Amino acid sequence: MRDIEKIIERHAKWHKSLLRLSWAEKIRMVESAMPAIRALRRQRAEAPKAPAQSSKQS
Amino acid sequence: MKEVAELLNRMRSAGIITNYAVFGAAAQMRYTEPVATIDADVLIEVLDPDRIDVLEPVFAFCRRNDYTISGDTVLAGAWPVHFMPTFNPLTQEAVEQAETADLDGVPVRVVRADHLAAIALSVGRAKDLLRIVALLEAGSVRADELRTLAERHGLSKAWKSFEQRFLHA
Numbered sequence: 001m002r003d004i005e006k007i008i009e010r011h012a013k014w015h016k017s018l019l020r021l022s023w024a025e026k027i028r029m030v031e032s033a034m035p036a037i038r039a040l041r042r043q044r045a046e047a048p049k050a051p052a053q054s055s056k057q058s
Numbered sequence: 059m060k061e062v063a064e065l066l067n068r069m070r071s072a073g074i075i076t077n078y079a080v081f082g083a084a085a086q087m088r089y090t091e092p093v094a095t096i097d098a099d100v101l102i103e104v105l106d107p108d109r110i111d112v113l114e115p116v117f118a119f120c121r122r123n124d125y126t127i128s129g130d131t132v133l134a135g136a137w138p139v140h141f142m143p144t145f146n147p148l149t150q151e152a153v154e155q156a157e158t159a160d161l162d163g164v165p166v167r168v169v170r171a172d173h174l175a176a177i178a179l180s181v182g183r184a185k186d187l188l189r190i191v192a193l194l195e196a197g198s199v200r201a202d203e204l205r206t207l208a209e210r211h212g213l214s215k216a217w218k219s220f221e222q223r224f225l226h227a
């Protein structure tokens with residue numbers, strides 16, 4: 001349980017530290033992630049769509 | 059993004075556009091945590107908003123200056139740029155009252171957080187509403203300020219719906 005609390009605490013700290021970055025720093029961060037974002041979006045677009053699930057239970 | 063800022067400033071100096079302001083996800087990052095995006099949205103004021111091919115002077119300028127045009131976007135550095143002429147009093151006000159930010163020594167106009175949230179409210183898709191939540195959570199805009207702005211631009215109903223779903227839930 002303590003481990004989970006630590007992870008959440010660390011995660012919250014990381015988010016706060018992102019907020020403190022300047023706009024230029026955030027922009028550079030996103031620019032460096034662009035190839036990965038594009039690859040993920042391409043992958044998602046090319047993935048076969050899952051068939052729609054019926055809400056009725058048989 | 060520095061290349062985007064340089065392109066926009068050049069277009070304004072050349073009189074192709076009269077004014078501009080970055081909005082959308084790229085602008086949001088000025089006020090919140092970074093968000094995953096691969097393009098830049100820019101509101102522009104054009105000289106002749108009534109012409110049918112309203113963006114043609116923009117594209118012609120970009121072609122003359124060797125920018126790559128792909129579909130309805132212009133590639134500036136790593137960023138495909140979407141140009142959107144202002145289309146209502148809210149977007150016009152957003153451009154007029156935009157702030158000038160510094161991007162590695164290059165000035166660039168960016169819409170204010172409250173206008174960004176009000177535009178998101180007017181569009182109203184799920185991702186736009188989440189943008190408003192992010193701006194409120196970051197403390198970049200206050201709910202009462204946004205309500206006033208929304209009311210002034212005929213968005214009272216949209217604001218009430220947002221408030222019920224996200225703030226009073």
